[in-house]
Amino acid sequence: MSEYAIEFRDVCLAFGEQKVLDGVSFGVHPGETKILMGGSGTGKSTVLKLVLGLLKPDSGRIFVDNEDITDFSESQLTVMRQKIGMVFQEGALFDSLSVYENVGYRLFEQGADEEEIEETVRRMLRFVNLEQAINKMPSELSGGMRRRVGIARALVGNPKIILYDEPTAGLDPPTARTICELAIKLRDLEGVSSLFVTHRIQDAVVLADHHATIGDDGEVVIAKNPRGQADTSTQFIMLRHGKVLLEGDADTFWNSTDPYIRTFLELD
Numbered sequence: 001m002s003e004y005a006i007e008f009r010d011v012c013l014a015f016g017e018q019k020v021l022d023g024v025s026f027g028v029h030p031g032e033t034k035i036l037m038g039g040s041g042t043g044k045s046t047v048l049k050l051v052l053g054l055l056k057p058d059s060g061r062i063f064v065d066n067e068d069i070t071d072f073s074e075s076q077l078t079v080m081r082q083k084i085g086m087v088f089q090e091g092a093l094f095d096s097l098s099v100y101e102n103v104g105y106r107l108f109e110q111g112a113d114e115e116e117i118e119e120t121v122r123r124m125l126r127f128v129n130l131e132q133a134i135n136k137m138p139s140e141l142s143g144g145m146r147r148r149v150g151i152a153r154a155l156v157g158n159p160k161i162i163l164y165d166e167p168t169a170g171l172d173p174p175t176a177r178t179i180c181e182l183a184i185k186l187r188d189l190e191g192v193s194s195l196f197v198t199h200r201i202q203d204a205v206v207l208a209d210h211h212a213t214i215g216d217d218g219e220v221v222i223a224k225n226p227r228g229q230a231d232t233s234t235q236f237i238m239l240r241h242g243k244v245l246l247e248g249d250a251d252t253f254w255n256s257t258d259p260y261i262r263t264f265l266e267l268d
């Protein structure tokens with residue numbers, strides 16, 4: 001049993017001689033967004049692949065939504081993956097399919113009826129503010145719009161867990177911010193648990209410093225937290241040399257005196 005939505009217990013994984021993860025333990029509480037940082041090649045994507053069961057650890061245990069998935073068979077993993085939405089760097093859309101077909105992909109595969117698919121696709125596209133793009137092809141969309149379509153697709157099936165693999169990479173700051181705001185909405189309004197891999201410290205600031213609520217007129221309000229009150233449902237983890245260098249809330253992260261973390265924060 002695990003009290004976490006995602007938990008790693010003493011996970012080790014090597015590729016040949018290279019130890020990528022060397023006794024990594026951490027947990028993501030239900031409703032929490034854990035920002036996973038670390039230099040290039042420190043194993044961030046590897047962590048996401050382990051959560052999805054695309055890789056197996058050499059030792060240690062991995063729990064997803066209260067289940068020990070470490071020794072799951074392929075068919076058990078297929079069922080488990082339905083609880084997880086995955087948002088990739090480039091949106092990873094199928095170029096030959098329309099936005100409607102991309103977002104509804106899982107439902108078409110499951111043989112859902114057309115009316116249900118359209119209703120769901122429209123609802124997901126409304127969430128990312130792109131209902132008007134439903135009949136467009138990916139080539140007609142900007143980079144930011146493609147990412148948002150990728151998020152809409154990840155939301156089909158109402159996953160309890162969303163994994164973000166550098167969803168803001170290569171985007172201009174305002175567009176990157178809209179992606180972070182979607183992650184905030186999912187965290188605060190839908191109670192989604194997430195691992196959010198990013199290199200961009202700006203993403204971490206936006207996620208930790210803001211929260212989403214529903215305003216008096218039913219509209220979504222994303223507001224800055226009162227000064228000095230970082231959002232406790234945003235936590236950080238920094239990987240280095242196969243180990244967890246730091247795990248904690250935003251204050252622990254910003255106030256760390258570890259020289260590597262300071263360079264990473266580019267504060268000194």
Ligand SMILES: Nc1ncnc2c1ncn2[C@@H]1O[C@H](COP(=O)(O)OP(=O)(O)OP(=O)(O)O)[C@@H](O)[C@H]1O
Pocket residue numbers: 015020038039040041042043044045046047
């Ligand atoms: N299938 C594999 N076979 C061999 N080595 C691998 C494999 N997958 C990853 N690696 C190695 O493991 C290390 C960690 O890779 P990973 O992609 O998890 O890093 P990352 O932190 O996501 O990096 P980046 O920030 O550059 O995306 C790298 O040195 C990579 O070359």
